[in-house]
Structures are given as structure tokens and as C-alpha cells.
Amino acid sequence: MTAAVTADVTDRRPMEGMRVLDLTSNVAGPLACQVLVDLGAEVVKIEPPTGEAGRNIRSTIPGQEDLRPYFLPHHRGKKSVVLDLHDDGDVTRLLALADTADVFVQGFRPGVLDRLGLGADVLRRRNPRLVHASLSAFSGDGDQHLRPGIDALIQAESGLLTGLTRADGAPLLPAPTVVDACSGHVLAQAILAALLARERHGQGDAVEVALYDVAVSMQAPHITRQLHTVPEHAHLTETGRSSMAVAPSGPFRAADGWLMLFAYVPKHWNLLTEVLGRPDLRADPRFADQLERARHPVELAATLETALAAHTVAEWVELLTAAGVMASPVRGWSSVIGSAAFAEAELAVTVEAGGRTELAVRTPARYRGFTPGGVTPTPLLGEHTDDVLGAVRT
Known part of the structure; x- marks a missing residue:
């Protein structure tokens, strides 16, 4: 059984009229922006000419080779704009687009956008009401912040694999990207908090979320216990x-x-x-x-x-x-x-437009006051480039 996503004429989506630029990839960042889509925001997915990484991860099951399971559930209702950030003209176009945005979400390695003239300080000087959200693998001001990382690496680094081993002692890596999923929701929460602060105080903010920090917080009781345990008793963690x-x-x-x-x-x-x-x-x-x-x-x-x-x-x-x-x-x-449980929660959603039909998993929150957005399928690569850029194209 699936739940059809339909428009609601009594719409009260809290982010209606807000524009979000999504420069993230894979799971965590796109999931955060999918939450914002459901809250009514216009989310513009900025992609390189080859498409974002998640768009290019396909199913290997015979007959499903065209299915993109990482991209499909996190891009309902978004608009796709192709910009090549190695091209000065496209960088200029992105700057102009950021001037029209309420939220700018990026998941590049620290320092990459600064070198392109697209850092948080530059964007927020041009648009003081902008909420600039950054997603990284690690946080802090030292060398760790510069490390690359994805969900599986963070699970290993953070201790989430404690007690998960095969018979030969090799680590057992869970199939779900649990750190990405949790980080996506934390990032959405941080963005919404910054928007609330903007409404109360008039200015945007820069917020940061790191996968590693989220992974550690997921284990707060166990890490807390270890903080109170002398090192020679560290083996207590092995049984989870x-x-x-x-x-x-x-x-x-x-x-x-x-x-x-x-x-x-x-x-x-x-x-x-x-x-x-x-x-x-x-x-x-x-x-x-x-x-x-x-x-x-x-x-x-x-x-x-x-x-x-x-x-x-x-x-x-x-x-x-x-x-x-x-x-x-x-x-x-x-x-x-x-x-x-799955059927009664109506977790599967069907979206249709332009002869395309897609089946995906909805974001978990449910609302009585409005119907969530994301009522159209995932965008084709660059499908909305001309419409969104409009007058900012040179």
C-alpha cells in the first residue's frame, strides 16, 4: 500500500516562499534539504555537469540498473540547476542566485568554496539574512576538520562499530547509512533554528554540522560511561x-x-x-x-x-x-x-508529473496543519537551469 502525495488547498507550509540552495551530495545534506522541501521551501539543487555523486550510484540488482536508491528518496520536488564551479561565469551566476536565497547548504571540503569566492563570509556580506549551513566529516579548528569522510568511515572512527564483528573478528559494517541519516535531520534542525533566530533578530547565521559529532552524540550514554571508566577497563565497551x-x-x-x-x-x-x-x-x-x-x-x-x-x-x-x-x-x-507497521505509517509515497511516476520513502515527521511538499518526482539533471537562473545568466 502506498500513500499518494497530493496538494492541499489549505496549505500552511511554514517555509512557503523561501528559497534554499542545495550544494550537497549523497545522503545527509540532500536529506536535510528534503525536509525543507516538505516544509514548503523551493529547494534548488546545484549540480556539476556530471550530476551530484548520489545521482550516479545505481542499484546492481538485475532489472534495477536505472534505479538510483541514494538519490530518489531525498530529491522529491527539488529543482536541478547545472553550474560548473570551475567556470568563472557560473561562479558569478551562483553568487547572484545566493543573493535571492534564504538558505545556502553546502557539503564541500573545508576551504573549497572560500577559494572560489563563495565562502560564508562573502555570501552573508552580500545577503545578511542568508542562513549559511555547512556539512563536514569532522569539526574543530585543527587538522581533523580537513579530513575527508563518509558514513562508513565515521562509523569506524566514532566507535559505532563497537561489538559488531564477524566470527573472524573483522568489523561488520551495517548496510544503512545511519550517521548520514541522523546528520541530515540534525542539519535540518540547525537550519530551522537559524531561520527562527533570523525571524526574531533580523539576521541570518552560519551553522555547521559534522558527521563525527553526530555519531558521537548518538552514543552519548556509552561514551559517557567510558569517560568515567579507567583505560584498563576499556574492554567493557566490546560487548556494547x-x-x-x-x-x-x-x-x-x-x-x-x-x-x-x-x-x-x-x-x-x-x-x-x-x-x-x-x-x-x-x-x-x-x-x-x-x-x-x-x-x-x-x-x-x-x-x-x-x-x-x-x-x-x-x-x-x-x-x-x-x-x-x-x-x-x-x-x-x-x-x-x-x-x-509500514503500511499504517504510510511511509511509501508515490509522486507523479509529466508522465513520470516515482515511489520513495517519505521523511518521518507528520503534520496535521499542512500537507508536506515534494509532490513532484526527482528532477532530471539540469531540468530547471534556464527557469531558475533567468536574468542572472550572462
């Missing part, structure tokens, strides 16, 4: 969640596969023991409270899995959910898009 008092938490075997179960909160633990028919476990000193359960993970898992062997994963999910305990099957992507 199990070094926290959150047991039972994670995957457990049921009759036909793995059940994802979370019942570490005392109330949920009590409910779990009732559903399992094992209220006696509450009196077992090894499982008497949250801390003791975490100190006896092997015994706890063995005890739970003995009881869970009585039913299938689907049966346990139904029983536990009805009782108020958090439980889920471990789904693959093909199962996700057919699930009740």
Missing part, C-alpha cells in the same frame, strides 16, 4: 549493550527463530514473567532486580529461551505485545515493506 543494566534486552531464540525482546524495565520484567508462566523468576536472586539480571546474562538467556521454545516468534509477538511488553520479529527489508 550488555555492559549496561538493560537485561533482558536483545535477541532470544523462540521455537522457529529469533525474537527481539526488551523487558529490562521492572514493570515490563514482571509482565514478561507472567506471560511466560514463570512468575517464580521474580524471586530468583539472580534476577531479582535490574542490576542483578544484567550481572547474570548467560543464566537469564538460557532460562528465557527454555520458556520461549514453547511458541513461534509470531505467537510470542502477539502474546507479549498484547500484554504491553516490547517484542518484535527480526525483519528483512522485503518483510518490512509488507508489514502492518
Whole structure:
């Protein structure tokens, strides 16, 4: 089931009438600008003659070679303008376009746009109300800020791969670009905060978001624990969640596969023991409270899995959910898009225009006061160059 994105005649999109220039690529920056599209902004995608990097990443599945899975979900409703920033005339055109913008979002390596005369100071002198947003791999004023980086590298550098290893010890890299996704939403939040400040105080601002900073903040409880742990106990991080008092938490075997179960909160633990028919476990000193359960993970898992062997994963999910305990099957992507949760959330959106139809995943926020923008398909490369540049072309 898909949800059709349609126009709303009672539109109250909060960024209606605002122009955003999107000079980012891949996932994080384009996702941030897709959020702004949904809020009503006119987002102009500035691309090199070869197209942005994400446009050129294709699916390798037979029959899907023309599908661009990194580009498609993050460019609904945008306009594409081709400018070659190695060409002085196109740099001049971009300067003139920035004079008309409310937001300028860029993801170039630090210093690149400054050398082209397109740095934040230059743009904001010309347009004091401009919000200039920069996305980088690392932050700070030292050499680290100059390092290149993408999601996978940042996951490794930031510790996000802690506990994720193959049987031979090699790091296991998750398929989703989780740092990019989180960074995109943080960047959108920072831009909106700067726009709110502009409305209150009259001037724009320069904001910066770094993938590394976001990745560390995603792990704040674990990094905080490590800040309070002497170095010789650093091995505590190797087991990830199990070094926290959150047991039972994670995957457990049921009759036909793995059940994802979370019942570490005392109330949920009590409910779990009732559903399992094992209220006696509450009196077992090894499982008497949250801390003791975490100190006896092997015994706890063995005890739970003995009881869970009585039913299938689907049966346990139904029983536990009805009782108020958090439980889920471990789904693959093909199962996700057919699930009740996916359908009821209407996460798949269909957009149509000019004989083109595209199916993508919507941004997560939902609004009662207006219908999100992004109601047209992703733009063809350079599709809107002439229309947008207009009089600024020389």
C-alpha cells in the first residue's frame, strides 16, 4: 500500500516562499534539504555537469540498473540547476542566485568554496539574512576538520562499530547509512533554528554540522560511561549493550527463530514473567532486580529461551505485545515493506508529473496543519537551469 502525495488547498507550509540552495551530495545534506522541501521551501539543487555523486550510484540488482536508491528518496520536488564551479561565469551566476536565497547548504571540503569566492563570509556580506549551513566529516579548528569522510568511515572512527564483528573478528559494517541519516535531520534542525533566530533578530547565521559529532552524540550514554571508566577497563565497551543494566534486552531464540525482546524495565520484567508462566523468576536472586539480571546474562538467556521454545516468534509477538511488553520479529527489508507497521505509517509515497511516476520513502515527521511538499518526482539533471537562473545568466 502506498500513500499518494497530493496538494492541499489549505496549505500552511511554514517555509512557503523561501528559497534554499542545495550544494550537497549523497545522503545527509540532500536529506536535510528534503525536509525543507516538505516544509514548503523551493529547494534548488546545484549540480556539476556530471550530476551530484548520489545521482550516479545505481542499484546492481538485475532489472534495477536505472534505479538510483541514494538519490530518489531525498530529491522529491527539488529543482536541478547545472553550474560548473570551475567556470568563472557560473561562479558569478551562483553568487547572484545566493543573493535571492534564504538558505545556502553546502557539503564541500573545508576551504573549497572560500577559494572560489563563495565562502560564508562573502555570501552573508552580500545577503545578511542568508542562513549559511555547512556539512563536514569532522569539526574543530585543527587538522581533523580537513579530513575527508563518509558514513562508513565515521562509523569506524566514532566507535559505532563497537561489538559488531564477524566470527573472524573483522568489523561488520551495517548496510544503512545511519550517521548520514541522523546528520541530515540534525542539519535540518540547525537550519530551522537559524531561520527562527533570523525571524526574531533580523539576521541570518552560519551553522555547521559534522558527521563525527553526530555519531558521537548518538552514543552519548556509552561514551559517557567510558569517560568515567579507567583505560584498563576499556574492554567493557566490546560487548556494547550488555555492559549496561538493560537485561533482558536483545535477541532470544523462540521455537522457529529469533525474537527481539526488551523487558529490562521492572514493570515490563514482571509482565514478561507472567506471560511466560514463570512468575517464580521474580524471586530468583539472580534476577531479582535490574542490576542483578544484567550481572547474570548467560543464566537469564538460557532460562528465557527454555520458556520461549514453547511458541513461534509470531505467537510470542502477539502474546507479549498484547500484554504491553516490547517484542518484535527480526525483519528483512522485503518483510518490512509488507508489514502492518509500514503500511499504517504510510511511509511509501508515490509522486507523479509529466508522465513520470516515482515511489520513495517519505521523511518521518507528520503534520496535521499542512500537507508536506515534494509532490513532484526527482528532477532530471539540469531540468530547471534556464527557469531558475533567468536574468542572472550572462
